[in-house]
Amino acid sequence: MIKQINHVAILVEDLDASLSFWRDALGIPVGKTEVNPGENVNIAFLPLGDSEIELLEPISADSALGKFLAKRGQGMHHICVEVDDIDATMQRLAEHGVQMINDAPKSREDGTRYAFVHPKSTSGVLVELYELPKA
């Protein structure tokens, strides 16, 4: 039911400076980069084994991620856990009294369904759930 860590997202001030560590020094190739205008963020995706490291650089100080960066500083932002069936997982979490940020799954363009669990239910960690589109 719970498959693997899909990605670990790291919030950074300067994507190029961060890539100089993760890509250039450590040697993890960048899979792709993208600008997400909806969330005002530049993203670099670095596949690593069955998981991925995502580097997030807020473009705007007014965005949710920009405010988070100003308040908490750089560092790990969330961990994403891949599940088979996000509806079943969320039902199970609800039965255990776990508080969600998203009451229902949202969908990305590629069909990935996702929802965030509130850190108050997870010992302070922002946890994202992913259900990838079925092949």
Place this chain on the structure above:
Amino acid sequence: MIKQINHVAILVEDLDASLSFWRDALGIPVGKTEVNPGENVNIAFLPLGDSEIELLEPISADSALGKFLAKRGQGMHHICVEVDDIDATMQRLAEHGVQMINDAPKSREDGTRYAFVHPKSTSGVLVELYELPKA
């Protein structure tokens, strides 16, 4: 050279409360638990795919992890990246001017060699390097 995410370590105030989310609600089985008297910490290891989530509960407020918890609160503490050859990796990092916490690899009882990279060189993330013992 860089193989995969070995584990993500989460610092928690109360291991039982944290397990009520990760184990009971989310349904990730606990692989093992241990008390690490050297570091004054209770640890639960939850294997997940090729990686692992480690929940760390400081036993003593005076320990390094206890002080970190008091200062920064609960949340993700470090990410551990598994490499083939930690000596070669550290030499490469040094050539790129990356600052280490450990200037030379340390060893665990099981033969795992490890070293921590300083967050000032990684966009604020505490990164651990692991070289597992050869089979």
